[in-house]
């Protein structure tokens with residue numbers, strides 16, 4: 001199922017549980033603004049090439065819109081739309097004063113040189129600089145973009161508007177980035193997992209974990225679980241998967257990956273099939289790679305007791321239904337991976353304050369936000385008699401609905 005259809009379905013179910021009227025439903029669903037721009041740049045060999053860039057600003061009732069910019073050949077307006085909408089609910093679940101947005105350029109960043117990427121980022125920024133801003137819309141990195149991309153956006157934007165570090169988050173530390181931002185999503189995933197397990201009287205140290213994806217989110221989550229005594233028994237990335245039922249030595253696996261660029265030939269584990277990993281026996285499965293990996297085809301075979309959705313949209317609605325019937329507890333993406341945007345918020349706050357926090361403070365505040373959000377989700381589950389996904393959706397949608405109503409409808 002297309003991610004926009006799935007997200008909208010969850011939104012409509014939440015609207016029904018909350019008893020919101022149809023006028024409000026429509027207003028919450030339709031994006032605030034959709035931007036589509038043509039970006040033409042000279043390649044290094046002098047030939048011209050054109051790309052299409054998007055920025056979908058979904059909702060700003062609770063504050064400036066917030067969301068990543070991805071560079072990927074399959075950037076598609078429907079998916080950007082779904083992800084922008086998800087950001088609106090996610091920032092509301094985390095209770096940070098933001099709305100939601102998402103953007104991207106349909107390009108293959110691997111096929112572009114560094115200077116071509118810089119030119120493309122600067123042209124895109126020139127086209128949208130009037131429509132983003134510290135109190136309007138604050139981009140961040142996403143797939144195919146990184147802190148360097150944010151540095152170029154900051155620089156280009158500042159040419160028009162004066163020095164403005166708070167216009168983007170996920171920046172290099174030297175340009176006003178926050179300590180702890182790199183690990184934030186993975187750390188948030190671990191705080192969220194701890195909050196969930198505590199409900200069942202369990203802790204990370206007594207359980208086994210399988211992690212799909214060993215990039216930013218997956219590798220930090222694996223490291224922090226390992227530090228807490230959890231047994232990470234299988235890990236995969238695009239290059240392959242490795243398994244050790246006694247628990248992988250995660251620091252050694254990270255070292256192997258840095259040195260070899262892949263998980264292949266890791267001596268501390270046995271190679272395994274990529275698809276097998278998702279249905280491997282374990283207590284906790286953490287998808288940290290792509291969307292839609294749990295589907296009607298494999299959901300019935302999943303043997304985990306808990307699924308922590310660190311990736312965006314890893315479980316399609318068919319799989320959601322099958323897994324719920326099997327009694328698998330799913331911690332939804334709009335809560336589980338909110339640690340990244342929460343520390344992005346701390347970065348923006350530090351830039352506006354002109355004051356840098358210690359990493360310890362960043363991590364403590366992140367834990368406080370993640371715990372509070374979990375308590376709030378559980379309260380919604382109780383009052384609406386629903387699962388955690390609907391608990392998170394009703395929490396987020398209700399907060400945005402309340403802000404919208406308080407602001408009023410008068411033109």
Ligand code: NAD
Nearest residue numbers: 185213214215216217236237238288289310311312337340
């Ligand atoms: P990343 O690019 O750093 O890592 C992605 C990982 O997935 C890589 O290890 C890659 O090899 C692996 N992968 C790709 N295809 C795979 C496959 N078929 N099987 C197994 N592994 C595969 O990305 P990331 O920043 O870690 O993001 C991971 C997920 O988390 C994405 O869904 C992203 O949208 C979501 N997310 C990330 C952040 C963040 O702050 N980075 C915040 C919120 C959500």
